[in-house]
Amino acid sequence: MTTAAQVLQGLFSAEGLEDPYRYYTELRRHGPVSLIGGSGPYAAVVTGYDAVNQVLRDPRVRVTDDAFTDSHGGAAWREHPLLAALNNSMMYSNGERHVRARRLFQQVFTPRRVQELEPAMVAQISALIDGLEARLAAEGEVDFMAEFAYLLPSSVVAALLGIPAEDLVWFRPRVQRINEFLDVTGKTAEVLRRADEATVELSNYYRRLIAVRRAEPADDLISRLVAEDSDVSDEELVCNLLVLFNASFVTTIHLLGNGLSLLLAHPELRSCPVEPFVEEVLRYESPVQFVARYAEDVIEVAGTTIPPKEVVLVMLGAANRDPESFSDADRFEPARFLPDPKTHTAERRAAVGVARGAGGDADRGRAASPPIPTGARPLSFGAGPHFCLGAALARAEAQLAFPLLMERLPGLRAARAPVRYPQQFLRGYESMPVEVCDAP
Structure with a gap:
């Protein structure tokens, strides 16, 4: 049998980029947790749904923070602006520092706040579809990823934070340089240098914006944050803003792209209720495929002992395809997230307005969707203390966008084959x- 280390090596190849799921199946043959021998960067790979859920929720398990980085590579990382910013943000913090920063930021990502934003998001979606229609009429085809999937979530997050819309063109290449470094492959000195430069430029931008909002407050998150009586320093604020902007929209970009790809390939899905459809997209093609964790002490997961102070690769994408938790896991089936699969046909007919947008009323379309049942849910946004702050916002954007896209552009189809996004960490498309x- 091929060793787990060999399977992992295959996963991080061109073949694994195109289809990681066959490698996840092979890894599961070694059990829900696979120990990786040798001198590689990972001590273990966790692929089983229950095992991944356990690791993410275990209070002894930590993200790779500054203390971990110091113990594994010395303090040289502090000379790199990107690495210093990451390790000073809540995404790469544990304990009280993480709780303190998260408490400050989570006020804007509550389900209630997201619901209040829906009218503005519908308006933004409609404006972007206007742009798609104009480009399609003028040029015959358009790149959905560049002209919609990127622009919607980045515009929404920018509006939340208080970043002027006209600055987003400047933001995009700098955000991309940071994302290039975050992938497990391609961490070259040149990639890090470019990411460091982008970090310096973005950090200076945020410092200027913080100063402006402190002098002239507006109705946005940055104004609220600087007005808070908080022990989060301005430097921590800058680092968290830098990471938050990336994390809050990158997942949504690929959720939108992956969902549209399925709708174009399988037009019958357009009549599905939108909430189960979005949930199944998250499960079937998780935008974030894995995260890294470690524990200070020995832990046992699914009967396997994992050594302390070693990096564990936690495979969200594999957990979401675990046949022990999802029947027929390699089949795309939104009905699995209906309250009762036996009532799928009736529920789907009742919610047909979701896909066709009855009179353009997005709220009515969403109300027709049945509630998502309890049970095994996609782990695409993680779980436990580092559960993604923007999960509710990402779901809302997708649930609003797909019905309006299908209503306004019923004849939308693929012009050419999409180009896969060239990262293992994020699963999606670079262009579409x-x-x-003419609609039938």
């Missing part, structure tokens, strides 16, 4: 050329 044909 689309065109319109």
Whole structure:
């Protein structure tokens, strides 16, 4: 049998980028937790749903923070602006520092706040579809990823934070340089240098914006944060803003791209209720495929002892395809997230307005969707103390966007084959050329 280390090596290849799921299946043959021998960067890989859930929720398990980085590579990382910013943010913090920063930021990502934002998001979606229609009419095809999937979540997050919309063109290449470094492959000195430069430029931008909002408050998150009586320093604020902007929209970009790809390939899905559809996209093609964790002490997961102070690769994408938790896991089936699969046909007919947007009323379409049942849920946004702050916002954007896209552009179809996003960490598309044909 091929060793787990060999399977992992295959996963981080061109073949694994195209289809990681066959490698996840092979890893599961070694059990829900696979120990990786040798001198590689990972001590273990966790693929089983229950095992991944356990690791993410275990209070003894930590993200790779500054203390971990110091103990594994010395303090040289502090000379790199990107690494210093990451390790000073809540995403790479544990304990009280993480709780303190998260408490400050989570006020804007509550389900209630997201619901209040829905009218503005619908308006933004409609404006972006206007732009798609104009480009399609003028040029015949358009890149959905560049002209919609990127622009919607980045515009929403920018509006939340208080970043002027006209600055987003400047933001995009700098955000991309940071994302290039975050992938487990391609961490070259040149990639890090470019990411460091982008971090310096973005950090200076945020410092200027904080100063402006402190002098002239507006109705945005940064104004609220600087007005808070908080023990989070301005430097911590800058680092968290830098990471938060990236994390809050990158997942949504690929959720939108992965969902549209399925809708274009399988037009019958357009009549599905939108909430189960979005949930199944998250499960079937998790935008974030894995995260890294470690524990100070020995822990046991699914009967396997994991050594202390070693990096564990926690495979969200594999957990979401675990046949022990999801029947027929490699099949795309939104009905699994209906309250009762036996009532799927009736529920789908009742919610047909979700896909067709009855009179353009997005709220009515969403109300027709049945509630998502309890039970095994996608782990695409993580779990436990580091559960993604922007999960509710990402779901809302996708649930609003797909019905409006299908209503306004019923003849939308693929113009050419999409180009896969060249990272293992994020699963999605770099470009997706689309065109319109006459609707049947």
